[in-house]
Amino acid sequence: MSIDNATALPTLVVLISGSGSNLQAFIKAIETGRLKARIAAVISNRAEAYGLRRAADAGIPTDIVSHRLFDNRENFDQVLQDKIDAFQPDLVVLAGFMRILTPNFVRHYEGRMLNIHPSLLPLYKGIHTHRRVLEDGGNEHGVSVHFVSPELDGGPVIIQAKVPVLPSDSESSLAERIQEQEHVIYPQVVKWFVEGRLKLVNNQATLDGNALTRPIQHLSA
């Protein structure tokens, strides 16, 4: 009797809005066997997202829910939720997904929705973080992976990676340095989750049963 391995693996649905380099990191982690999970679908709110091409090239089903076609967030979120739930994911992964989600949507996926944010939360919530750090003359920046909460970028932070800000930095050079870290820590966090090691308990991130009272600090090699 053949066992369909696809049904045995933890199921991910990845939401994107842009390039999908974090999605590509998950695809690589799965292809190399480091991450034992299955990406059931990649859904974008932007039809032009290059990440859709990355998914298609990897044979992953894609879908588009264009926020421009909805007159309010609730209707957009309901359609998005219905599409996601069709895949019955164990985990929803926001990977550069650029829409603020409604509280009902976030609560529906409580404890099983992650986001990666390009700052050392709680610093620089919101968008255009690299630009804001440069404008403020900051000398340190970084990236955070957190459980998603109704409060924008306010969910329990799991891990952070710091990077220096160099005097010569531009938004793109800073983003590039940050993304090198993203592509390491995000697959690691998802691995912890699908292995059952990372959980949200009483609105606190826990790893191996221990509450993460402070984010894990990732030290790059």
Ligand SMILES: Nc1nc2c(c(=O)[nH]1)N[C@@H](CN(C=O)c1ccc(C(=O)N[C@@H](CCC(=O)O)C(=O)O)cc1)CN2
């Ligand atoms: N309720 C929540 N929704 C989302 C969260 C969250 O933590 N709670 N994380 C974000 C991801 N994110 C930062 O990490 C983020 C995404 C988008 C925005 C934003 O201001 N979006 C604008 C549109 C911006 C654009 O299209 O370029 C908007 O939705 O009006 C801020 C932060 C995902 N959602």
Ligand SMILES: NCC(=O)N[C@@H]1O[C@H](COP(=O)([O-])[O-])[C@@H](O)[C@H]1O
């Ligand atoms: N506020 C959310 C946000 O800004 N997320 C950021 O979008 C980029 C997506 O890159 P990718 O599409 O190449 O994965 C990533 O750098 C991620 O931190």
